[in-house]
Amino acid sequence: MVAKKRLNKSTDRYVIIPNNFDLAGETESTQFLKSLNTRAAKRRPLYKMTRRAVASDVGEFKVIDSVDLSEAALVEMTSDQAHELAHHYPSLRVVKEVRLRPLRTLPLAAGITQPKLPKANPINTLTVTVVSKGTGRPVPNTELIIIFNAKxxxxxxxxxxxxxxxxxxxxxxxxxxxxxxxxxxxxGYWPGEIAAIVVNQAGNTQVTVEVIPIGPKHKDGLDIIGPKGKNRGAGVRIAIIDTGADQFEGLDATIGKNTTGVDAVDKWEDTGVGHGTHVAGIIRRIAPDAELFIYRVFGGKDETAGEVAISKAIRDAVDNNCDLINLSLGQATEALSISRETRRARQLGTVCVAAAGNDYMSSVLYPARSSHMLAVSACGAIDSWPVGSSTGRYVAKAPAPIQKVFFGTFSNVGNELDFIAPGVGIISWVSKTEKGVMDGTSMACPVITAKIAGLLSTNQALMAADRDQQRSDDIIKLAFVNAKAFGFGAEFEGSGFIT
Structure with missing residues (x-):
């Protein structure tokens, strides 16, 4: 008696992607994808996608979302169905959905492993109180990184x-x-740190960490290395694809859209983490007259964004004639649907700028790693933070600082890098009414985006050029011509910083 094949019944999210761009000669595979996306579009209400089962040659599965009629579809199916579907339709790729994270960094947080902690009646506990230096006022909503052993x-x-x-x-x-x-x-405050805490073996260990308020006239690394120039970015359209952005003073977004498929399309304010707001604030500092298009690709309290939500945002930005797209997010795995959309962007005259990643000099992440992107690493200015802040942790010893500029220890490196910009101890908006300090290639990326906007705004011939590959190539050439290396080497800074 032959045993029946045991099928995997658990489902996962997969992206169905065409293998080519030219659909002039349609195949059974491309017709299937079009029919799938047509049904997806018909079921898409104003606010969110519905997940309705569709029948196919590989059985019933659910369609969640789609980028465009002939482009990627997001579905929910079993691994067995995904395998069979790829064989049944050879012109299609069926891969697990890739999710990307914002590229803000926290001191050593990515490399920390948590041991098992007692769940009931612990012998020892730790209480940390964070207060404002000078006033002693408690500081809520502070993230804590507790390092038992750095080694x-x-x-x-x-x-x-x-x-x-x-x-x-x-x-x-x-x-x-x-x-x-x-x-x-x-x-409201700079990050703070205390070291060498002895644990009270009799019970509770109590520790107080003082944090320093952000001074209203403080000059951060961006003020020192890359002060605002005369070119304000007038007429240039910049898309910010991120966690959304709150309406801080001066944001004045041209368009806002939520592409997650789980929230209302007009719900584009920040998810609450402040990352997208911080990025938007940086661009506003350097290119205050640029037209901003805000795309929120993170749903609810999600810490990652799905590739299809990002791909939809890129396509919409290109169709809205955005000149530049800022992507301060990434992942080690290439998201094929995002790669297709960023290649399409280049072909239609739009330049995408992406953060290199914060894995402490590891390889550049995707999408920055792709050859059709501009990848940005992070640097900082010595003593651009107050004494007592933990920001000094990010000063790299190798490569050594050059004059007052240092390479950020967290920044990823590689031959894929195109530029470097201030990304350590950067002050920007994090909500409608508050400013905060963030570190990461996420912060360096919008600096370069805004600097390119400033250059482009003064080149009327390029602004008016046909939206094709030559236009995007010429924008990139313009950026490279105006870049100057600090001297860290190409694998750390690409062509340097745009002055």
């Missing part, structure tokens, strides 16, 4: 202070000392 990488992350500026957590029973505690407020 082994053990510690605790994803902890936040409450309304009283406090956080309490159990500690491993055998722990005698804590290497350091880093406090990163969302708004």
């Amino acid at each position: 082994t990488g053990q510690g605790i992350t994803n902890k936040w202070t409450d309304a009283q500026g406090q956080m309490t957590t159990p500690l491993p029973n055998a722990l005698n000392a804590i290497n350091s505690i880093i406090a990163v407020p969302k708004a």
